[in-house]
Amino acid sequence: MSEKKQTTMVPYPSHAIVPERDVNKKPVLEARHLGVEFGGLKAVDDFNLIIGPTEIAGLIGPNGAGKTTIFNLITKVYQPTMGTILVDGRDTAGMNTIQINKLGIARTFQNIRLFDKLSVEDNVKIGLHNQMKYNAAAGVLRLPGYWKQEKRMHEKALDLLSIFDMQDLANHEAGSLPYGAQRRLEIVRALATNPKLLLLDEPAAGMNPAETAELMENIVKIRDTFQIAIMLIEHDMKLVMGICEGIAVLNYGRIIAKGTPSEIQNNPTVVEAYLGKKKEG
Amino acid sequence: MKKKLNRTFINNAITYAMVIIAFVVLYSMQQAGMLSRTIKGQLIPVCVWIVMAVSLNLTVGISGELSLGHAGFMCVGAFVGAVFSGVFKATMPNETLRLILSMLVGGIAAGITGVIVGVPVLRLRGDYLAIVTLAFGEIIRNVLNCLYISMDGGALFFGFSNPSLPGKLIVNGPQGVQGISRISTFPMGFALIIVTLIVVLNMTNSRAGRAIMALRDNRIAAESVGISATKYKLMAFVTSAALAGMAGALYAMNYSTVTGAKFKFDTSILVLVFVVLGGIGSIRGSIIAATVLTILPELLREFSDYRMLIYAVVLIVVMLATNSPAFKQFLSVVKDKIVGLFAKKNREGDAANE
Numbered sequence: 048m049s050e051k052k053q054t055t056m057v058p059y060p061s062h063a064i065v066p067e068r069d070v071n072k073k074p075v076l077e078a079r080h081l082g083v084e085f086g087g088l089k090a091v092d093d094f095n096l097i098i099g100p101t102e103i104a105g106l107i108g109p110n111g112a113g114k115t116t117i118f119n120l121i122t123k124v125y126q127p128t129m130g131t132i133l134v135d136g137r138d139t140a141g142m143n144t145i146q147i148n149k150l151g152i153a154r155t156f157q158n159i160r161l162f163d164k165l166s167v168e169d170n171v172k173i174g175l176h177n178q179m180k181y182n183a184a185a186g187v188l189r190l191p192g193y194w195k196q197e198k199r200m201h202e203k204a205l206d207l208l209s210i211f212d213m214q215d216l217a218n219h220e221a222g223s224l225p226y227g228a229q230r231r232l233e234i235v236r237a238l239a240t241n242p243k244l245l246l247l248d249e250p251a252a253g254m255n256p257a258e259t260a261e262l263m264e265n266i267v268k269i270r271d272t273f274q275i276a277i278m279l280i281e282h283d284m285k286l287v288m289g290i291c292e293g294i295a296v297l298n299y300g301r302i303i304a305k306g307t308p309s310e311i312q313n314n315p316t317v318v319e320a321y322l323g324k325k326k327e328g
Numbered sequence: 329m330k331k332k333l334n335r336t337f338i339n340n341a342i343t344y345a346m347v348i349i350a351f352v353v354l355y356s357m358q359q360a361g362m363l364s365r366t367i368k369g370q371l372i373p374v375c376v377w378i379v380m381a382v383s384l385n386l387t388v389g390i391s392g393e394l395s396l397g398h399a400g401f402m403c404v405g406a407f408v409g410a411v412f413s414g415v416f417k418a419t420m421p422n423e424t425l426r427l428i429l430s431m432l433v434g435g436i437a438a439g440i441t442g443v444i445v446g447v448p449v450l451r452l453r454g455d456y457l458a459i460v461t462l463a464f465g466e467i468i469r470n471v472l473n474c475l476y477i478s479m480d481g482g483a484l485f486f487g488f489s490n491p492s493l494p495g496k497l498i499v500n501g502p503q504g505v506q507g508i509s510r511i512s513t514f515p516m517g518f519a520l521i522i523v524t525l526i527v528v529l530n531m532t533n534s535r536a537g538r539a540i541m542a543l544r545d546n547r548i549a550a551e552s553v554g555i556s557a558t559k560y561k562l563m564a565f566v567t568s569a570a571l572a573g574m575a576g577a578l579y580a581m582n583y584s585t586v587t588g589a590k591f592k593f594d595t596s597i598l599v600l601v602f603v604v605l606g607g608i609g610s611i612r613g614s615i616i617a618a619t620v621l622t623i624l625p626e627l628l629r630e631f632s633d634y635r636m637l638i639y640a641v642v643l644i645v646v647m648l649a650t651n652s653p654a655f656k657q658f659l660s661v662v663k664d665k666i667v668g669l670f671a672k673k674n675r676e677g678d679a680a681n682e
Contacts, residue, residue: 124548144551145551145554145556148554153553156548160549160552161545161546161549162541162549162550164541172535173539173542176535176539176553177553180535181535183534183535183563185534186530186531186533186535187527187531187534189530196535237552239553240553240554
């Protein structure tokens with residue numbers, strides 16, 4: 048990743064920035080004045096963000112800043128109490144998690160949520176559920192549609208697993224995989240739903256530096272091959288500064304800074320949120 | 329992939345083979361008159377309870393929802409099947425056809441009941457779902473307990489708590505359906521078991537089954553990849569109810585009278601005991617447990633008063649034994665050996681083919 052050149056970020060309409068290549072395209076995600084209250088506590092307040100269709104965006108901030116809550120709002124695990132979310136220009140008001148996924152948003156979880164007792168391959172096939180269809184009767188009666196689609200699903204699943212070189216693990220029980228592999232499997236499962244925007248919640252958590260470096264390459268590879276946008280929450284600053292093009296910093300539910308990695312690194316407000324105020328004198 | 333497919337395939341093949349061999353042996357013994365009266369009388373009930381246990385395992389083991397109202401669906405199937413058979417007795421002299429149609433109609437009726445019960449109930453989780461299914465099971469039984477249906481000419485008359493209906497009473501409130509022609513046969517029971525196994529095992533290894541198991545393992549993750557919880561939970565619940573209805577129809581037509589009192593709460597628990605004892609999620613276990621626990625009380629009849637005591641002791645011992653690590657170890661070694669034997673043969677076959 049050493050030869051990485053920094054993307055030029057340009058202002059988009061007025062309050063946001065996107066990569067230069069995405070400026071004339073419809074943004075994949077637009078959040079306007081997004082907010083949620085839990086019994087009077089404003090967990091997220093006035094959150095505005097635009098993500099270009101091939102952007103790798105980062106969302107960082109101290110613990111408890113509301114980063115995962117943003118993901119839960121976008122995927123409608125929580126319904127926002129304020130503001131709107133547009134996916135591909137469509138208002139998502141009143142939609143549920145399933146509809147959001149069908150619109151093209153897939154996610155991974157901070158605390159891994161795999162289907163533990165099923166095989167690695169079945170986990171991916173469940174991700175393919177809405178991509179390759181045959182009805183339940185064809186499954187029970189083993190009609191030709193079943194064999195045809197199952198074969199395609201099997202091939203597609205192995206294809207997707209090969210992104211992370213995991214095709215040899217296809218028959219293992221998902222719950223028995225090592226931690227790093229479980230994280231990678233979650234990404235594969237999310238990718239199987241054919242998303243336009245992939246939300247990764249701490250993808251490098253618990254990985255060693257070598258694994259993290261590999262993950263960084265793979266995230267860029269996924270963006271390049273599938274031409275999708277990726278938004279990630281991460282505490283590993285090497286990863287965030289290394290691959291993210293636009294970064295938003297969150298503290299106490301509000302965005303305190305937005306910009307390119309170098310802008311964020313030199314922003315005094317961000318440094319303060321992370322390290323505290325410098326003592327006078 | 330090949331290895332895994334083989335493993336599922338061999339596992340299912342063992343289950344089918346077990347059922348088919350048991351049927352062939354028992355059927356030829358029955359034809360040869362080698363079975364005692366006790367055993368002969370238990371052949372059809374065993375089939376019924378196997379279907380009940382396997383279908384409940386679909387809800388409890390595969391879908392992961394504790395349902396305590398399974399007898400309610402059996403009750404619907406029994407009543408509807410028996411009435412259907414009674415109404416068409418004259419017009420449909422072929423008993424086998426009438427039995428098949430009665431089971432189908434009973435299954436459909438129970439399936440529809442499953443939809444009506446399932447839509448509100450599946451919004452609940454865990455203990456709440458168990459309590460509400462229990463209540464629904466009792467409601468269904470009690471409604472049928474005060475239902476009167478009579479037939480006059482070609483018309484059917486319905487009434488609640490009012491036996492003064494025109495024509496001949498078919499369903500007589502708490503006395504249930506009387507004068508059922510006993511057309512259930514052992515081969516038909518066997519056929520129903522095979523149908524149940526095909527439905528449950530094939531469903532488990534297909535797109536719908538994976539969705540159902542995904543919802544069981546992690547509902548939030550399943551919804552995040554676009555799987556509708558309502559649709560697939562309901563699919564498992566209704567399939568399970570329909571199979572129970574078919575078993576109920578077969579059960580009803582094994583006796584001349586069927587009453588609501590036979591489908592009390594303890595019947596639901598009895599079926600749940602089969603499922604738990606056989607291992608939640610294990611279809612083969614359900615079959616074995618249902619068979620043994622149906623025949624055991626009959627075999628213990630000579631101990632008269634001590635019968636249920638011994639039954640209870642056996643239950644406890646089996647529960648303890650199957651939960652002991654040493655016994656589990658032993659079982660898995662035996663299983664691996666059997667599967668390994670088949671897999672080895674397969675590999676040799678593959679090698680020969682190449």
